[in-house]
Amino acid sequence: MIANPNVDRTAPYADGRRETILSGSAFEIARREIRSWPGFAETALRSLPTLAAETGVGALYYKDEGSRFGLGSFKALGGAYAVLRLLQKIVGKATGETPGSADFMAGSHADLRAGVTVTCATDGNHGRSVAWGAQNFGCRCVIYVHETVSQGRVDAIARFGAEVRRVAGNYDDAVRRASADAAAHGWHVLSDTSYEGYVDVPRDVMQGYALMVDEALAAMPAPPSHVFVQGGVGGLAAAVCATLWERFGAARPICVVVEPDAADCLCRSAAAGHPVAVEGALDTIMAGLACGEVSLLAWDILSPGADAFMAIPDDAAAQAMRLLADTVPPVIAGESAVAGLAGLRALRDDAEARRLLGLGDDSVVLLFGTEGATDPDVYRAIVGRSAEALLA
Numbered sequence: 424m425i426a427n428p429n430v431d432r433t434a435p436y437a438d439g440r441r442e443t444i445l446s447g448s449a450f451e452i453a454r455r456e457i458r459s460w461p462g463f464a465e466t467a468l469r470s471l472p473t474l475a476a477e478t479g480v481g482a483l484y485y486k487d488e489g490s491r492f493g494l495g496s497f498k499a500l501g502g503a504y505a506v507l508r509l510l511q512k513i514v515g516k517a518t519g520e521t522p523g524s525a526d527f528m529a530g531s532h533a534d535l536r537a538g539v540t541v542t543c544a545t546d547g548n549h550g551r552s553v554a555w556g557a558q559n560f561g562c563r564c565v566i567y568v569h570e571t572v573s574q575g576r577v578d579a580i581a582r583f584g585a586e587v588r589r590v591a592g593n594y595d596d597a598v599r600r601a602s603a604d605a606a607a608h609g610w611h612v613l614s615d616t617s618y619e620g621y622v623d624v625p626r627d628v629m630q631g632y633a634l635m636v637d638e639a640l641a642a643m644p645a646p647p648s649h650v651f652v653q654g655g656v657g658g659l660a661a662a663v664c665a666t667l668w669e670r671f672g673a674a675r676p677i678c679v680v681v682e683p684d685a686a687d688c689l690c691r692s693a694a695a696g697h698p699v700a701v702e703g704a705l706d707t708i709m710a711g712l713a714c715g716e717v718s719l720l721a722w723d724i725l726s727p728g729a730d731a732f733m734a735i736p737d738d739a740a741a742q743a744m745r746l747l748a749d750t751v752p753p754v755i756a757g758e759s760a761v762a763g764l765a766g767l768r769a770l771r772d773d774a775e776a777r778r779l780l781g782l783g784d785d786s787v788v789l790l791f792g793t794e795g796a797t798d799p800d801v802y803r804a805i806v807g808r809s810a811e812a813l814l815a
């Protein structure tokens with residue numbers, strides 16, 4: 424574990440810049456829109472007393488995103504919201520009006536929307552959300568996947584009417600192809616990560632994620648003392664950290680960010696004090712967390728806001744998936760859903776880390792179970808049973 428040397432717990436959330444990235448007021452708009460979408464339902468917050476005892480904390484809560492909009496992951500909140508926001512801007516510019524989700528779904532400005540194409544590269548969950556958003560809000564969608572993305576994940580995207588294009592090479596090759604094709608055809612790239620000069624879309628994506636945090640806090644008897652949240656590019660962790668920081672200020676829960684040891688760009692960036700990229704295969708079962716570069720907007724929040732960073736091996740994630748599957752009733756958690764639990768378990772016997780984080784038997788820990796069995800074959804191979812068999 425790396426205690427974040429740059430964390431500043433006394434700084435106010437609103438520093439003139441942070442609230443332009445994520446804020447309670449922008450969240451209110453996102454919340455109103457997302458809650459109006461067809462099939463909206465809050466996801467469950469599970470209390471896990473046996474695992475709390477096993478990890479030496481007082482209480483453990485798991486926000487189970489497996490059922491979100493029937494898409495299998497919390498990502499349903501982000502990419503689809505970015506589609507809506509983009510279409511609102513395009514229609515607003517052309518007509519001076521700002522229709523909401525309900526107006527679009529009732530057919531408002533359908534001709535304008537039909538001329539828009541959105542695109543992104545994905546290893547599964549984000550692309551599924553963008554495709555679903557495009558289908559709901561009536562625009563065209565082309566999604567790029569790299570060669571090792573499973574056919575199951577491709578099919579799950581194509582189900583929402585998107586054209587899925589497979590690209591030779593890795594995720595970064597798919598990103599480059601999406602961006603080159605978008606530039607050539609006048610399409611709109613809806614990426615969940617931000618880089619120099621590209622901030623509006625990832626900000627909207629992250630603002631959508633904040634709904635999950637809001638729901639979790641509302642369902643808890645009292646705010647958590649600690650949050651263990653997984654990191655890919657850091658957008659999810661930043662949405663969690665920002666929401667807690669803005670609401671609770673210096674008294675916010677301790678925030679620990681956990682990522683795969685094969686893709687530990689957040690840990691390395693924390694140690695260096697600035698974004699550091701990880702090269703290479705980024706080979707991990709935690710497909711949604713296999714990211715080599717941090718999102719710049721996320722980093723602006725996590726660098727001063729997160730208390731610690733951790734990296735965990737694949738077998739710790741696999742064990743956490745099996746433990747959750749064995750819970751009564753079972754919790755179906757995909758490979759990228761469990762890094763928080765795996766991180767907490769890794770600290771069980773680490774007295775120094777527990778002291779630094781103030782983690783003990785009176786702690787109340789919140790985890791975000793960000794996906795269900797989004798790749799059923801991989802899930803069965805790791806857990807030994809299918810999600811359907813476990814729930815039967």
Ligand SMILES: Cc1ncc(COP(=O)(O)O)c(C=O)c1O
Binds near residue numbers: 496548660714
């Ligand atoms: C299931 C799941 N959990 C967590 C994450 C991590 O989110 P972020 O890349 O914003 O850190 C992802 C990203 O794709 C994901 O699919």
